[in-house]
Amino acid sequence: MAENTLRVIARIKARPNKVNELLSILKSLVEPTRKESGCIQYDLLQNNEDPTDFTLIEEWQNDTALQSHFATEHFKGALFKLPNLVASEPEIQRYHLVC
Secondary structure (H helix, E strand, C coil): CCCCEEEEEEEECCCCHHHHHHHHHHHHHHHHHHCCCCEEEEEECCCCCCCCCCEEEEEEHHHHHHHHHHHHHHHHHHHHHHHHECCCCCCCEEEECCC
């Protein structure tokens, strides 16, 4: 892992009655995203104590790679479906490695 890569933590909270639908959509993003140029890591986590709580742990070569990800059909398709499935706006934070 290079020090100048871009790290992204995205937290997404499902509506209680939409957990399985959201999980299915998020899972459908994993494989195509991992194949994208510039994607180093793309992992989907689900909270053991709160199944409505999902986190994506991402690492990208740079911001250009992340912006390209946002333009893919699989990402745009998932984004279109989110409003009816999520309890609140996703929290997306960008980080860089300090040490």
